[in-house]
Amino acid sequence: MNMIGVSRNRRHGQVLILSALGIAGIIIATCVYTYQLTQYSGLDISSSPNAFVENLKLESRNLITGVLSNKSNGGGDDLISTLQRWSSFIYKNHNSGTCRMTYHLNDENPYSSGILIDWARNSTGVSGAQVLLHIRMTSEGWSLNTSYVVDVTTRIVVDGIAVSLNDTAKIISVNADLYNEDNHALASSLEILYRSGYGWVHADSADGYSLNDFGNGTYKASFTVFNAGTIDVSVLSRDERGIFTMANSTCNQV
Amino acid sequence: MPRNKRGEIRVLEALLASAIIFSALLAMIPLKEYLHSSHDSEALSKIGFNVLIEADNDGSLGKLISERKWSIIYDRLSLLLPVGVAYNLTIYNEDIQPLGNGSISSSWGSTIGNNVAVQFLLADKNSLRLYMIRLQLAWMT
Numbered sequence: 347m348n349m350i351g352v353s354r355n356r357r358h359g360q361v362l363i364l365s366a367l368g369i370a371g372i373i374i375a376t377c378v379y380t381y382q383l384t385q386y387s388g389l390d391i392s393s394s395p396n397a398f399v400e401n402l403k404l405e406s407r408n409l410i411t412g413v414l415s416n417k418s419n420g421g422g423d424d425l426i427s428t429l430q431r432w433s434s435f436i437y438k439n440h441n442s443g444t445c446r447m448t449y450h451l452n453d454e455n456p457y458s459s460g461i462l463i464d465w466a467r468n469s470t471g472v473s474g475a476q477v478l479l480h481i482r483m484t485s486e487g488w489s490l491n492t493s494y495v496v497d498v499t500t501r502i503v504v505d506g507i508a509v510s511l512n513d514t515a516k517i518i519s520v521n522a523d524l525y526n527e528d529n530h531a532l533a534s535s536l537e538i539l540y541r542s543g544y545g546w547v548h549a550d551s552a553d554g555y556s557l558n559d560f561g562n563g564t565y566k567a568s569f570t571v572f573n574a575g576t577i578d579v580s581v582l583s584r585d586e587r588g589i590f591t592m593a594n595s596t597c598n599q600v
Numbered sequence: 601m602p603r604n605k606r607g608e609i610r611v612l613e614a615l616l617a618s619a620i621i622f623s624a625l626l627a628m629i630p631l632k633e634y635l636h637s638s639h640d641s642e643a644l645s646k647i648g649f650n651v652l653i654e655a656d657n658d659g660s661l662g663k664l665i666s667e668r669k670w671s672i673i674y675d676r677l678s679l680l681l682p683v684g685v686a687y688n689l690t691i692y693n694e695d696i697q698p699l700g701n702g703s704i705s706s707s708w709g710s711t712i713g714n715n716v717a718v719q720f721l722l723a724d725k726n727s728l729r730l731y732m733i734r735l736q737l738a739w740m741t
Binding site: 358359362363365366367369370371373374377394397400401402404405406408409411412413415416423428431432435436439441587588 | 609610613614616617618620621623624625627628645649652653656657659662694696719720721722723724725726727728730732
């Protein structure tokens with residue numbers, strides 16, 4: 347009986363120690379598992395792929411906007427060489443794996459090498475750029491592919507009305523709406539000219555000139571002209587991104 | 601075996617078992633510290649990245665860099681970063697040469713623990729120049 351008692355005591359002790367070891371092992375295993383999970387979850391956000399893609403999206407857009415602004419104002423920078431330089435800069439300075447950005451410029455009419463400048467349409471002027479960008483990132487254990495379109499467009503729509511006051515005088519009302527992509531946008535500068543057979547004249551030198559800015563991308567100007575036939579108006583604008591566009595319109599006689 | 605002996609042995613066994621479990625818990629403290637500081641680093645990185653995105657959302661940060669307006673950049677970053685975060689900003693040109701006097705910093709000498717570095721590539725839409733920004737962040741004492 348004593349032998350059985352001793353044996354039971356020993357087993358009781360062994361079970362207790364083994365159980366404690368088991369619990370300790372579970373605790374350590376859980377912590378190691380958690381640690382290993384954090385190793386793969388990309389805690390270093392500075393090299394997080396999604397963060398870097400957001401960085402590239404923003405700055406690619408800024409760069410394309412800059413080229414369009416330059417081009418619309420008569421400058422010589424082109425999209426291809428600028429994007430080539432940007433792509434090379436990204437490749438050299440991405441510090442987590444490799445990152446390659448490739449681009450495809452929209453060459454379908456009315457675009458040419460990614461740029462659209464069309465100020466000859468009746469009542470509408472457009473300055474635009476459209477590029478398809480593809481980003482491929484690879485590192486140990488993962489890769490990321492994403493494509494997106496950068497579309498930068500500034501459009502102005504002009505409408506003119508001529509109302510005869512008497513035999514000689516006419517009041518000209520010009521309405522101009524400025525858009526960035528499909529949204530109304532503010533102009534950083536706006537210039538209105540008119541023509542009645544003698545060449546273009548600044549409207550702000552005409553009698554009774556006034557310009558109303560409605561604060562939402564809509565502008566309305568009015569002025570008086572004398573001894574004029576058919577009146578053409580031209581609105582030259584620059585949006586807050588510096589992109590220039592212009593449109594001409596023949597005033598409707600009322 | 602006498603009862604008191606059995607009792608002593610049981611107590612010792614229980615103490616040993618407790619010591620094993622307690623040791624396992626103690627051994628996990630450094631890991632817990634690491635995870636906590638990792639969480640801090642993650643938060644700082646997110647802050648730094650979001651601040652740079654916000655600062656250049658309209659392309660104005662690029663223009664300020666091209667025009668070397670360091671005091672305005674300093675003011676803007678100080679405004680965007682939360683209180684208690686120190687920073688050290690270094691800007692490199694396209695040839696990875698540092699611009700200006702080296703770096704723009706705020707309270708960088710009074711920081712504790714780990715600092716994180718956020719790297720951000722930037723294009724100035726006015727001059728079409730390219731820059732690399734390195735923003736180091738740390739919690740202040």
